[in-house]
Amino acid sequence: MAGGDDLKLLGMWASPYVLRVKLALSLKGLSYEYVEEDLRDKSELLVKSNPVHKKVPVLIHNGKPVSESLIILQYIDEAFAGTGPSLLPADPYERAVARFWAAYIDDKMLPALNQSAMGKTEEERAEGKKQSLVTVETLEGALRDCGKGKPFFGGDSAGYVDVVLGGLLGWVRASDELHGVKPFDPERTPLLAAWSERFGALEAVEPVMPDVSRLVEFGKMLKARLAAPPAAGASN
Amino acid sequence: MAGGDDLKLLGMWASPYVLRVKLALSLKGLSYEYVEEDLRDKSELLVKSNPVHKKVPVLIHNGKPVSESLIILQYIDEAFAGTGPSLLPADPYERAVARFWAAYIDDKMLPALNQSAMGKTEEERAEGKKQSLVTVETLEGALRDCGKGKPFFGGDSAGYVDVVLGGLLGWVRASDELHGVKPFDPERTPLLAAWSERFGALEAVEPVMPDVSRLVEFGKMLKARLAAPPAAGASN
Structure with missing residues (x-):
C-alpha cells in the first residue's frame, strides 16, 4: 500500500x-x-x-x-494503479466488455438468482429459476467466447468480472443446501463450475470467502422471514 | 476524429x-x-x-x-482520450463521485420519473411523483455541493454527469405538457432549472436535442398504449 x-x-x-x-x-x-x-x-x-x-x-x-x-x-x-495487478484491462474495448458483463451480473443474473431463492410464491421462484438458468448460461458463453480458453474472465489472472462474480460465490455455494439450486452446475455450465473452484482456491481469495455453513444458517433465518421485507441496507 | x-x-x-x-x-x-x-x-x-x-x-x-x-x-x-474534452475528470475520487451520480440518475431518478408519467394506476403515478421530487432534490443538492458554484456537474465545462442527465432533457421538457409534471422546477430546484437552460444552449448540444413537440406527440401515443407493456428495446 x-x-x-x-x-x-x-x-x-x-x-x-x-x-x-x-x-x-x-x-x-x-x-x-x-x-x-x-x-x-x-x-x-x-x-x-x-x-x-x-x-x-x-x-x-x-x-x-x-x-x-x-x-x-x-x-x-x-x-492504486501502481499497486498490485490491475483489475480492468488496459485496452478500452476490453474494458467496455468487462463493464458489460459486470452490469449483466448485477442487472440480470443477481435479480434472477434472488428471485429463485427468495421469491414470495412458488411461481415467482420457478420463474426466477428459469431466468437464472438463462443468465448463467449466457455467462458461461461469455467465459467461453471472451476467455478463449484462459482460466479467468480477466485472462491469465483474476480481474474485474472475476471479482464481481466472485462476490456471489459464497451464496452460490450455499444455494444448493439452502434452496436446492446449484447455479454453477458442472454438467450444464462446466466452465463456470471450474472457474468457481479455480477462483475460490486463489491465495488472495480463499481467506476472504465467508464460511458457507454460516451463510446457510443466515439464509435459513432470512427464509423464515420471507413474508417480511428483506433486510435493507446490504446492497450495491 | x-x-x-x-x-x-x-x-x-x-x-x-x-x-x-x-x-x-x-x-x-x-x-x-x-x-x-x-x-x-x-x-x-x-x-x-x-x-x-x-x-x-x-x-x-x-x-x-x-x-x-x-x-x-x-x-x-x-x-478517444486525445480528441476533444474529457467527459470524466482525471482524479480517481472525482471520477468515483461522477459515476455515483450517473448510477443514481439511472437507478433512482429515471425509474421514479417513469413511474410518475407512466404508472398504471393513479396511486402508482402519485408515488412516482413523490419519489421524483426526492430524487430531483437530491440531485439539486449534488449540483450545489459538488458543483461549488460551477456551471456544470463537470465543473467549468459539461462532463459525464451532464451528458447522463442531459439525455433526459428532451423528456424533461416534454413532461410538463404531457403529464403536468415539471421535474426541474425553477422555484423548487433553481440550480437544475438553470443548468438545463445552460446545458441545452451549448453549441454541441442544441443541434442534437430532439424536437420537444415531436416527443410530446410520441408520449401521447405511448400514454394511449398505457395498459399495454411499454415499447421494449430502447433502454440502457
Missing part, C-alpha cells in the same frame, strides 16, 4: 457486494481496517459516509468515502 | 439513452454515421451487435460493438 494511505471498509459479513471490495483489496495486496455494520442499527459513520443510500459497502480512503461496489472496484483500480 | 476511425451509432430518436451517446460524440467533436432502428423490427446488425439485450444504443467502432449507454460514454472517453 502507498505510504500514508488510510483505508477503512464499512461492511456486513454476508453481503456479496462487500465481498467484492474485500476480494479487490486482497488481490491488490492493500491492507485496510474492516468495520462490521449492524444494518438494523447503522453507525453514524455509515449514514454520514453514504447519506444517499445508507448502504454498505463504503470504502473510506484518507477520510473520503466511496459507495456502490462497482464504483469502489474501479476507484481501487484507479487510485 | 482520429484518422481511419469508423463510428456507427444504432439508435432510436426518442431514446434518452441514445441521446447520451449523441451528446458525448458531439461534445468530443467526433463524426459518425447514425442508423435509426425500428424497434418493432430490429435490424440484423442490431441483433448481431447486441445479442444479449438487443437494445439501442450500440456504438460500433471499426466493426466492434459497444452496448449500454454508460459503458459507451466511458468507452468514448477512453478510446
